[in-house]
Amino acid sequence: MPIRSPRGRAAAYRAVWQWPLRSPARLAFSVVVLGALVFGLVYVGGQVGGGSSSGGLLAGGSDGQRWDPGGSGVSATPTPTMLPPVPALTPQALPPDRAPRQALEVARVWASAWVNHPEGITPEQWLAGLRPYTTDEFLGVLGGVDPANIPASRVTGPATPTRAAPKSVEVEVPTDTLRLRILVVDTDAGWKVSRYDRA
Template sequence: MRARGLATVTTAIAVAIALAGCTGSAEPDPSTPAPTPSATGPTMPDLDKLTPAPTDAIDTETGEKITPNVLPSWDDAARAAAVELATKAMSAFAHPELDYDTWWKAVEPLLTQQAAEDYAYVDPVNIPARKVTGPAQLVDETSAYIAGVEVPTDAGVYTVILSRVDGASPWLVERFTPPEGTH
C-alpha cells in the first residue's frame, strides 16, 4: 500500500514538472517592445477629418447603388408610429381564441426576423390577453432604434418592445412582455 502511495506522489510531481515546462519562458523577449501605457485611455478619432463614404458607390456584386442609411431620430411622427404599431401588434397578438394559422398570419408580419423565430411556436391559446383596453403609451425612447410601449389589455399592461433598422425603416416588434404574474 505504501509503495502505491509513493508511486502516486511521484507521478503527480512528474506531471506538475512537465506542465510547468509548457508555460513558456518566464523571461520577456527583449526584441518585443513593451506597450506604452496611456494615462487617458483610448481616444476617439476626429470624425470631421475622416473621408465620408461616396454617395454614388455601386455594389460590385449586385450592380446596385449603395445609399447610406437614414439615421433615426425621435420626432412626433416616430413616436406616433411606435405607439400605432404597438397597438396594432398587441391587438393581433391578443387573440387566444384563434387557431394558430389565422393568429400567425396576423402577427408574423409585425415582427422582426428574430421575434418571428421566437414566437413561431407560441400557441395562441396560452396568451392571457384577449383585447386591448386603452390607449398605448410610449414609455422608453432612450435609443432612436428601440422603443418601449405600454399597452393596456384585459390581462394587464403589456410592454411591447419595438425596433427599427434605420430612420427610413418601419418599427417592428421585438418582444411582447406580459404583466408581472401572468404566464
C-alpha cells in the same frame, strides 16, 4: 592508443552516449550542460544579429534618422500622430413624449393582433396576423406559442411610451387582464416588434 577496428569505434561511441544514463546525477549534469550550451548559442546569435541591424544608424544619430541607401541620403522617421478620442457608443435617450408616432401605432396594432385568438384559431393563423409587425427573428420565437394560452382577449387603452431612443421605443399597452411591455425597433422595413413582456 588509436582505435583501429569498427567494432572498437562503436563501443567507444556507445560508452559516450550511455554515460549520462548510468545514474540520475549524471543525467541531471548532462541536461544542465546541454541547456547552458543552447542558451549560450542563442545569446551569441542574438548579439551578432542585433549588432548587424544597428549598422544603418548614423554616428550620433539619436534623433531617429536612418541612412537611406536608395534615396538622397538621410530620411527622417515619421512622427506618429495622435488620433482624436472616440466618444462612447451609448444609445441616445429621448424623452418618452418624443417617441415616434409610427412606433406607437405598430405597438398598438401588434397588441391587438396578439390578443386576437378566437376559439379554433390555429397557431399559423395567429402568427399571420402578427407577421407584418414583427421582426423575423422574434417571429421564430413566437412560433412556439400556443394562442390558446394567451389570457387577454382585448386591448383596453392606448399605447404609452415608457422609454425611447432614436431607433427603439419601449411601449406599454393595457389589456383586459395584464399590461404588455413591447419593444419596437426601427428596421430597414420600418418599425417592428422585437420583444414583449408582461409588465
